[in-house]
Amino acid sequence: MNKPNIVILGAGYGGIITASRLSKQLGHNDANITLVNKHSYHYQTTWLHEPAAGTIPAEKARVPIKDVLDLNKVNFVQDTAVEIDRDAKKVVLENGELEYDYLVVALGSVAETFGVPGVFEHAFSKWTVNGARQVKEHIEYMFATYNNLEEKKDELLTFIVAGAGFTGIEFVGELSKRVPELCATYDVPREKVKMYVIEAAPTALPGFDPELVEYAMNLLESRGVEFKINCPIKEVVKDGVILANGDEIKSNTVVWATGVRGPEIIEKSGFEAMRGRIKVESDLRAPGHEEIFVIGDCALIINEEINRPYPPTAQIAIQMAETCAHNLATLVKGGSELKNFKPEIKGTVASLGGKEAIGVVGTRKLFGSSASFMKKVIDNRSLFLIGGPGLLLKKGKNPL
Amino acid sequence: MNKPNIVILGAGYGGIITASRLSKQLGHNDANITLVNKHSYHYQTTWLHEPAAGTIPAEKARVPIKDVLDLNKVNFVQDTAVEIDRDAKKVVLENGELEYDYLVVALGSVAETFGVPGVFEHAFSKWTVNGARQVKEHIEYMFATYNNLEEKKDELLTFIVAGAGFTGIEFVGELSKRVPELCATYDVPREKVKMYVIEAAPTALPGFDPELVEYAMNLLESRGVEFKINCPIKEVVKDGVILANGDEIKSNTVVWATGVRGPEIIEKSGFEAMRGRIKVESDLRAPGHEEIFVIGDCALIINEEINRPYPPTAQIAIQMAETCAHNLATLVKGGSELKNFKPEIKGTVASLGGKEAIGVVGTRKLFGSSASFMKKVIDNRSLFLIGGPGLLLKKGKNPL
Numbered sequence: 001m002n003k004p005n006i007v008i009l010g011a012g013y014g015g016i017i018t019a020s021r022l023s024k025q026l027g028h029n030d031a032n033i034t035l036v037n038k039h040s041y042h043y044q045t046t047w048l049h050e051p052a053a054g055t056i057p058a059e060k061a062r063v064p065i066k067d068v069l070d071l072n073k074v075n076f077v078q079d080t081a082v083e084i085d086r087d088a089k090k091v092v093l094e095n096g097e098l099e100y101d102y103l104v105v106a107l108g109s110v111a112e113t114f115g116v117p118g119v120f121e122h123a124f125s126k127w128t129v130n131g132a133r134q135v136k137e138h139i140e141y142m143f144a145t146y147n148n149l150e151e152k153k154d155e156l157l158t159f160i161v162a163g164a165g166f167t168g169i170e171f172v173g174e175l176s177k178r179v180p181e182l183c184a185t186y187d188v189p190r191e192k193v194k195m196y197v198i199e200a201a202p203t204a205l206p207g208f209d210p211e212l213v214e215y216a217m218n219l220l221e222s223r224g225v226e227f228k229i230n231c232p233i234k235e236v237v238k239d240g241v242i243l244a245n246g247d248e249i250k251s252n253t254v255v256w257a258t259g260v261r262g263p264e265i266i267e268k269s270g271f272e273a274m275r276g277r278i279k280v281e282s283d284l285r286a287p288g289h290e291e292i293f294v295i296g297d298c299a300l301i302i303n304e305e306i307n308r309p310y311p312p313t314a315q316i317a318i319q320m321a322e323t324c325a326h327n328l329a330t331l332v333k334g335g336s337e338l339k340n341f342k343p344e345i346k347g348t349v350a351s352l353g354g355k356e357a358i359g360v361v362g363t364r365k366l367f368g369s370s371a372s373f374m375k376k377v378i379d380n381r382s383l384f385l386i387g388g389p390g391l392l393l394k395k396g397k398n399p400l
Numbered sequence: 401m402n403k404p405n406i407v408i409l410g411a412g413y414g415g416i417i418t419a420s421r422l423s424k425q426l427g428h429n430d431a432n433i434t435l436v437n438k439h440s441y442h443y444q445t446t447w448l449h450e451p452a453a454g455t456i457p458a459e460k461a462r463v464p465i466k467d468v469l470d471l472n473k474v475n476f477v478q479d480t481a482v483e484i485d486r487d488a489k490k491v492v493l494e495n496g497e498l499e500y501d502y503l504v505v506a507l508g509s510v511a512e513t514f515g516v517p518g519v520f521e522h523a524f525s526k527w528t529v530n531g532a533r534q535v536k537e538h539i540e541y542m543f544a545t546y547n548n549l550e551e552k553k554d555e556l557l558t559f560i561v562a563g564a565g566f567t568g569i570e571f572v573g574e575l576s577k578r579v580p581e582l583c584a585t586y587d588v589p590r591e592k593v594k595m596y597v598i599e600a601a602p603t604a605l606p607g608f609d610p611e612l613v614e615y616a617m618n619l620l621e622s623r624g625v626e627f628k629i630n631c632p633i634k635e636v637v638k639d640g641v642i643l644a645n646g647d648e649i650k651s652n653t654v655v656w657a658t659g660v661r662g663p664e665i666i667e668k669s670g671f672e673a674m675r676g677r678i679k680v681e682s683d684l685r686a687p688g689h690e691e692i693f694v695i696g697d698c699a700l701i702i703n704e705e706i707n708r709p710y711p712p713t714a715q716i717a718i719q720m721a722e723t724c725a726h727n728l729a730t731l732v733k734g735g736s737e738l739k740n741f742k743p744e745i746k747g748t749v750a751s752l753g754g755k756e757a758i759g760v761v762g763t764r765k766l767f768g769s770s771a772s773f774m775k776k777v778i779d780n781r782s783l784f785l786i787g788g789p790g791l792l793l794k795k796g797k798n799p800l
Contacts, residue, residue, distance in 0.1 A: 059585070130547040133586060137537065137544035144537035147530040185459070186533060187439075 004031050004101035004332055007091055009081045011037035011065055012045060013317040014296030014324070015106035016386055021325030023073035031332050034075040034098060036091070040065055042386065043129045045108070046314045047379060049167060052132040052255070053174030054139065055353070060395055062129050068387040081107065084269035086289065102291050102328055105278070106321070109260035109297035109312060112275065114200075118236035125256035127167065135255060139175070142252055143186040157193045158251040160241055162233055163258035164199035165206070166311075169216060170351050171257060172197050176223035177353030195225045196249060198241065200232035200258070205350065207311070212358040215367055219352055260312060262298050274300055277312075282340040284324050293328065295320035301341070315378075316343045318385055349375040373399045404431050404501035404732055407491055409481045411437035411465055412445060413717040414696030414724070415506035416786055421725035423473040431732050434475040434498060436491070440465055442786065443529045445508070446714045447779060449567060452532040452655070453574030454539065454582075455753070460795055462529050468787040481507065484669035486689065502691050502728055505678070506721070509660035509697035509712060512675065514600075518636035525656035527567065535655060539575070542652055543586040557593045558651040560641055562633055563658035564599035565606070566711075569616060570751050571657060572597050576623035577753030595625045596649060598641065600632035600658075605750065607711070612758040615767050619752055660712060662698050674700055677712075683738040684724050693728065695720035701741070715778075716743045718785055749775040773799045 006022065008015050019035045026033070043062040051058035065076055079093040090099045111125035119125055124135045142156045149156075159175060161168045176195055183190045197204070197220070204227060205213045217227060232244040240250040262276025271278050271286060277300040278286050284299065286292040296317035303310050310316055320341060327338040349359030349371050357371035366374055376399035384392045406422065408415050419435045426433070443462040451458035465476055479493040490499045511525035519525055524535045542556045549556075559575060561568045576595060583590045597604070597620070604627060605613045617627060632644040640650040662676025671678050671686060677700040678686050684699065686692040696717035703710050710716055720741060727738040749759030749771055757771035766774055776799035784792045 126548060130544075130587075133544040134541070134548050137541040141534070141537040141541045144530075144533040148526060148534050187530075 003029065005099055006031050006033045006102045006104070006328060006332070007098050007100040008033070008035045008104040008106060009084075009091065010106035010108055010296070011035055011039075011042045012106060012108045012296055013314045013382065013386075014108075014321045015104065016042045016065070016068065017318055017321035018104050018106060018295065018325050018328075019069055019074050020386070021322060022328060023070055025325060025329040026332060028073070030329075031102075032075065033073065034077060035065070035069065036077045036079055036081055036093065036098065037065065038078070038080045039129070040076075040078055041129070042068065044314075044379070044382065045127060046382070048127050048129070048132045049171040049174050049351075051129070052127075052135040052171060053178050053353075054136040055174045055178055058129050058133045058136070061132070063387060063391060063395065068391060081265055083265060084271075084292075086269065086292070089291070100291070102331065103293070104324060104328070105266075105286070105292065105294045105298050106296045106317075107263045107265060107298055109276070110263050111256055112259045112261040113256070114258065116233055116235060119256050122236045122238055123162065123254040123256040127257075138253060140182070143182050143188055146188055146192075147186065152192075153252075154192065154194070155239060155250040155252050157188065158240075158249065158253070159193070159195045160249060160251045160254045161195070161197045162236075162241070162254060162256045164197045164201075164204035164227065164229065165257065165259055166350055167259075168197055168199070168255075168257035169205055169220070171255060172220060172225055173216075173351055173353035173356065175353075176220055176225050179224070190224075193224065196228060196251075197225060198228045198231055198233055198243070198249075200230070202230045204229060208348075208350075208358070209360060209365060212360070212365060212367070216350065216352055216358050219356055223353075260297060266298060277309075280341075283327055283338040284320060284341050285327075293324045295324050301343070310343055313348075314382060315346065315348075318382065319343055347374065347378070349378060351375045403429065405499055406431050406433045406502045406504070406728060406732070407498050407500040408433070408435045408504040408506060409484075409491065410506035410508055410696070411435055411439075411442045412506060412508045412696055413714045413782065413786075414508075414721045415504065416442045416465070416468065417718055417721035418504050418506065418695065418725045418728075419469055419474050420786070421722060422728060423470055425725060425729040426732060428473070430729075431502075432475065433473065434477060435465070435469070436477045436479055436481060436493065436498065437465065438478070438480045439529070440476075440478050441529070442468065444714075444779070444782065445527060446782070448527050448529070448532045449571040449574050449751075451529070452527075452535040452571060453578050453753075454536040455574045455578055458529050458533045458536070461532070463787060463791060463795065468791060481665055483665060484671075484692075486669065486692070489691070500691070502731065503693070504724060504728070505666075505686070505692065505694045505698050506696045506717075507663045507665060507698055509676070510663050511656055512659045512661040513656070514658065516633055516635060519656050522636045522638055523562065523654040523656040527657075538653060540582070543582045543588055546588055546592075547586065552592075553652075554592065554594070555639060555650040555652050557588065558640075558649065558653070559593070559595045560649060560651045560654045561595070561597045562636075562641070562654060562656045564597045564601075564604035564627065564629065565657065565659055566750055567659075568597055568599070568655075568657035569605055569620070571655060572620060572625050573616075573751055573753035573756065575753075576620055576625050579624070590624075593624065594651075596628060596651075597625060598628045598631055598633055598643070598649075600630070602630045604629060608748075608750075608758070609760060609765060612760070612765060612767070616750065616752055616758050619756055623753075660697060666698060677709075680741075682740040683727055684720060684741050685727075693724045695724050701743070710743055713748075714782060715746065715748075718782065719743055747774065747778070749778060751775045 041062040047061040050056040083092040113119040235242045279300040297312035323341045347361030376397040441462040447461040450456040483492040513519040635642045679700040697712035723741045747761030751757045776797040
């Protein structure tokens with residue numbers, strides 16, 4: 001009865017799939033598996049731009065953990081990890097402690113502010129279920145308020161998206177698709193609504209094929225989105241943003257989407273990290289720790305071909321989870337031959353709202369409805385990997 | 401070709417029915433009929449507690465004017481009346497002027513603050529389509545925000561209704577019915593939500609039968625509503641209300657429903673008025689003005705039986721409109737025998753949310769689902785009077 005304790009921190013793509021695979025690869029007598037998560041549900045981070053803009057209900061983007069894990073095989077603890085005590089091999093939670101023999105750190109990421117002041121105070125920066133619902137309700141409140149003021153305030157109808165990366169573009173895609181409907185519902189003249197995407201880098205969607213980037217920008221511009229590229233934000237203030245060039249844009253709604261960094265707990269627990277991410281060994285273990293795996297957005301791996309880190313994506317998190325579960329099961333069963341992780345990038349598709357998207361699948365560029373079709377296939381695939389055909393039926397997206 | 405100009409100010413219950421009846425009682429050669437309204441739509445004021453709480457869409461409570469009036473017979477001007485120049489017989493609008501031979505003042509009412517400071521700054525007090533939508537979105541934003549704050553703020557989930565009259569009770573009825581659904585949607589524990597109804601008078605629903613009042617209060621209390629009766633509010637502040645007894649209740653949502661007064665334009669135009677309402681002659685004309693009719697909430701008439709004013713209700717406004725149209729048509733056609741107005745109170749029913757209501761119809765007291773049935777019959781009747789069977793089909797409520 002000397003079963004090892006496996007503790008998995010986080011039920012995002014990485015954590016929940018690790019737990020699911022381990023519960024199948026290990027028997028009751030092999031190990032105690034415990035999953036710790038702040039909420040009782042997993043959510044599809046890559047879908048959150050949709051409920052944030054109000055184009056799908058937030059409910060659709062989340063899954064109760066009990067619906068997708070066999071809780072006879074995995075202990076679920078709803079709590080928040082505060083610190084990892086690597087010497088004592090225990091995790092300090094807000095409401096307790098858990099000892100581990102093996103640990104999986106799959107705690108996702110938080111907004112990267114790049115030191116810009118005012119982001120946490122004045123911008124919406126949480127890409128969570130709670131955060132997405134707040135953005136949606138805030139936007140609707142702005143529309144609902146506009147006609148109630150004697151002196152019309154245009155900043156109520158000015159929406160700023162900071163960052164033209166994947167998340168910023170996908171969010172403004174949904175928002176721009178929904179604005180005509182919001183205008184009709186709240187009797188707001190369409191021309192009063194302004195949408196800005198502000199990006200410090202010299203291009204939108206860095207890393208994407210330029211032809212696809214141009215397609216996306218043209219499409220979004222045709223829906224009224226204005227791009228400010230090569231235009232760093234100096235500060236987020238109560239009533240808008242101040243740009244590095246000195247200009248101000250008044251807005252009551254700044255959505256922060258400039259990218260992510262690892263969560264605070266990583267550095268607090270003494271791991272060596274770059275922007276909160278741990279550069280893992282090829283078997284996904286933290287350097288110097290045979291018992292700690294790090295996956296998903298917390299893990300940093302280098303794309304040797306371009307000598308730059310792979311971006312943190314759901315696709316890679318899911319693949320890491322499969323390798324992590326395999327390696328953990330091997331160790332628990334006394335093996336030592338661990339797999340090396342190598343991401344296999346099948347494709348990348350960014351939705352632009354409605355039936356529009358852009359992307360690359362294999363070597364093929366996709367535009368418009370064929371890209372949108374692929375995006376939904378990808379979303380459905382992640383549902384299937386997490387919860388099998390039952391979850392796919394419940395939450396799946398119609399690709400047609 | 402010396403047709404008189406009839407100008408009707410306001411497209412509430414009184415104005416729109418006057419316009420509708422006149423357009424049938426008078427021919428093209430009898431008069432020019434012009435209806436002036438701030439919006440392009442009429443709305444059902446007595447329904448607004450429903451969209452304000454989010455139990456029906458705001459769209460359902462309004463009707464485009466063009467859908468219910470024959471605009472070949474009635475000129476519609478979308479504008480706001482600023483002042484009535486009684487000597488020059490013209491109405492000054494925000495964007496122009498209109499001369500009249502006959503005027504119908506049917507401009508409704510605005511919130512009565514009773515001199516309590518802070519109402520317009522910190523409370524929701526507009527019972528309009530715009531106002532109702534704002535209350536709804538504000539409430540949802542409070543729920544959506546709650547879980548995003550590290551330090552939970554209970555004032556986000558504390559809702560104060562000032563006034564236990566008809567509007568306050570009907571609104572809290574809808575809100576209390578919706579709260580369990582909002583808690584489920586936003587993952588908020590039900591016990592965190594507080595609802596207060598605060599009333600300065602010694603009873604809720606003054607004028608209602610005490611047995612009905614008790615039924616209503618018991619029902620609402622069972623849904624978590626707390627009543628503070630005989631408890632005047634001293635001030636509305638940014639984060640709640642200060643009571644006359646010195647207590648404070650923290651809340652981000654104060655809905656003001658302590659009753660109404662006539663609009664500012666009445667006193668500004670030099671009419672003698674009590675709380676903005678003109679005490680009309682028995683033929684509904686303003687004292688000293690053979691050419692000005694005043695109806696609906698702007699008109700004050702005394703219930704001789706109790707020597708107190710009739711409350712401003714849709715029922716009376718609709719009956720006034722019928723008399724007003726008849727009297728105007730008589731005058732235009734050269735007659736002089738005008739009808740005296742006498743309200744015929746058919747019944748009064750207050751909805752309490754869901755299938756609950758209380759009321760009196762004739763001499764019969766109604767509770768629960770039979771009262772709720774009658775309430776919907778009354779709502780449907782007003783739709784029928786305004787827009788005939790077509791409107792009833794489009795916007796009618798299923799009484800079962």
